[in-house]
Amino acid sequence: MTDEHANLPTLAVWKFASCDGCQLTLLDCEDELLPLAGRVRIAHFLEASRQALAGPYDISLVEGSITTPEDAERIHRVRDLSRTLVTIGACATAGGVQALRNFADIDEFRSVVYAHPEYVSTLATSTPIAAHVDVDYELHGCPIDRRQLLEVITALLIGRRPNIPAHSVCFECKQRHTVCVVVAHGTPCLGPVTHAGCGALCPAHHRGCYGCFGPMESPNAGAQAGLLRATGMSEADVVRAYRTFNAGAPAFVELSQVTVGPPPGAGPREHQPGEARP
Helix, strand or coil: CCHHHHCCCEEEEEECECCCHHHHHHHCCHHHHHHHHCCCEEEEECCCCCCECCCCEEEEEEECEECCHHHHHHHHHHHHHEEEEEEECHHHHHCCHHHHHHHCCHHHHHHHHCCCHHHCCCCCCCECHHHCCCCCEEECECCECHHHHHHHHHHHHHCCCCCCCCCEHHHHHHHHCCCCHHHHHCCCCCHHHEECCCCCHHHHCCCCCCCCCCECCCCCHHHHHHHHHHCCCCHHHHHHHHCCCCCCCHHHHHHHHHHHCCCCCCCCCCCCCCCCCC
16 A cells, blocks of 8 residues: 555445445446545445455445444444444435334244344344434435435545435426326325435336435425325325335334324333434
């Protein structure tokens, strides 16, 4: 390693409970990855290299949600080592699909999946990184958008604030001149309450938005639920629409809990060590 390379800003990529898809988005930036590698020193990225340099790190990208007591402790160590911490993907920003456990009995799940569940240490909930430590920036999506990822990294390297849109997918539909699938065809669509970033991919192919990028800033999820019902969705289907990629996002959680309520006779549940409290 040359002295010049040793003085470059350091980048670390961390994995928690996830499918690795958002890390692969970084590796898929083939045309941009080589120029980027000349501007930063990748100090910790086990998906791409076994080499792991000691921190602290200038930028940390964190994928995945917190689902075990060990990870609840580890994320604090990552935060302490990171000058800037960026969460990437629905798991890290909203608990991911694994946050469906938040609405069920985790002990029952364990008994069905594992032959010896007593050996499996897990929390009763899957929670986003921000429920445990301070987060500087969030990149939504399942998976994230490569353009937004490169925008954040580039902006941080040159010392400016990243330009990440806060508007909804509907805005992107207008930019693409895509006819509204709700108005034109009565298709159920989460676009009005979903964070922009995908380029309105599904509506461009005459499909309703599935909410991959999670809730936009200040979404009117209740009004959106009424719109979904107007397109013919049942109450159960409305709940399922909000309990997908971003099942742990507060705006979506609140609506689904109001809609279906807690299980009959359910009392307050004791929180496990390391579990984020609501």
